[in-house]
Amino acid sequence: MATPRTRPVEDSISKVGNELAVGEDLAFQRRWWRFETTIWILFALILAADLSGIFGRGPLAKASAKTADGTMKLDYERVLRYETPDVMTIHFGPNAIQNGRIELWVSESVIKPLGNQRIIPQPKSSILDGDGILYTWPAASHPNSVSFALAPSAPGSQKFTVRLESTGDTITRHVWVMP
Amino acid sequence: MYTIFHAVFGYFFMLLAVRVLVRRPGGQLTPFEFVIIFLIGGIAILSTIGHDPSVTNCTCAVIAVGMVHRFVAMARTRWRRLGRWMDGLPLVLLRDGQWQLDAMEGMRIEPDDVMAAAREQGLTSFSDVKYAVVERTGSISIIKR
Amino acid sequence: MTAVYRAIFGYCFLVLMVRVVGRRPGRQMAPFDYILIFFIGGLTLTGMVSDDRSVTNAVVQVVTVAATHYALTRLRQVWPKFGLMLDGAPVVLLMHGQWRTEMLEEMRISQDEVMAAARAQGLTSLSEVGYAVLERNGAISILRAGSVPDAAEGTGGGEHGDSAHAAG
Known part of the structure; x- marks a missing residue:
């Protein structure tokens, strides 16, 4: 018959007051508490960053860009979040209207990685044009603005471009999508 | 945010x-x-x-x-x-053979609940219990006579 | 693929979180501890699952979490130092009639909780407590003063606001 493997019981657990085996480790405990404090400071910093919008969805994340003559102004967020709805708005000046319509070319990255869900108002036509899409809206007067409802589908750094066909003004921006 | x-x-x-x-x-x-x-x-x-x-x-x-x-x-x-x-606070339920009715009714505790805790301590009847206290976690402590 | 990373991150993050949020003293978890754990777990879960609610994803993530858990427990066995970090060490709260104030403060334990543990052992006052040890699972072990030689005069905690504090 097989014999079970054994080992003698040793008094290996450290004692308190020379009588009670507890296995307390004061040096470790103090080190751990220091570590714990560090972690909590780190956590506090993360929360502060989140509140301020460094991780997106906060005041610091908001940004805007406009062309030299102010024909096109872009309100967007520098930091987006994965699968989270967000709105990018483009405002047009009077020069943007040509032949009673506004034509805007957007790069494909707005559609795919940034996950454009819908455009408000809906464009009258959308034409595949190179590595992007050309949208057309009929327009009578300004101010006009168009909103893109985004829900990014890929984390990481993303680049997008919008171009106004009437003046050829281009805005290119990098945004960061948090996982 | x-x-x-x-x-x-x-x-x-x-x-x-x-x-x-x-x-x-x-x-x-x-x-x-x-x-x-x-x-x-x-x-x-x-x-x-x-x-x-x-x-x-x-x-x-x-x-x-x-x-x-x-x-x-x-x-x-x-x-x-x-x-x-x-x-909350710990409350005395049973004290020297007297049920503390305020605590019992306020906490919605039946004598059966106390007896269950007493049995866990190996006691067989209420006469062996000196104090019964409901703790803040909701458990019942039994102090033997 | 990202589901695996998300699962590993979620698991490790939860382990860290539970560890630093702290051991909750007491013989049993109070209802609120359940809800806190469920809340934290559920929040992490939402991030782990994200938008992928397929069965495949669920299976992959469950397996990943299980594997990570297995790896951690193995690591804990072969490397005691790591186990110490994961579980912490028991901490003596009260000894020979003296509170260890540093421990009480750092572990955020009040004297009432020690007394509650003592009552659970059938003790009637703090002066009967020889040792109080906060175990790794958050339980407080109480050893009667009589079971060890009297080494110090019982100044344990002074007057105590407990209703069960009575002459023995």
């Missing part, structure tokens, strides 16, 4: 809900109470996360909850009065 506020609010709301709803004798939660707890927790999660299921968002929410809990735990040990509000 709003997630953090939602998380903090959710924490305190659940604290209140649990404090009012469930403190039961015996320390053991019944299956029904588990259901309630999961329900409350699940609803709070829904509103906390909202439309943002990103890892960033959830991590921040968890950190916010952990942080609030730590502060609450700290405050609770520092100010006893606060701890009393949050956890």
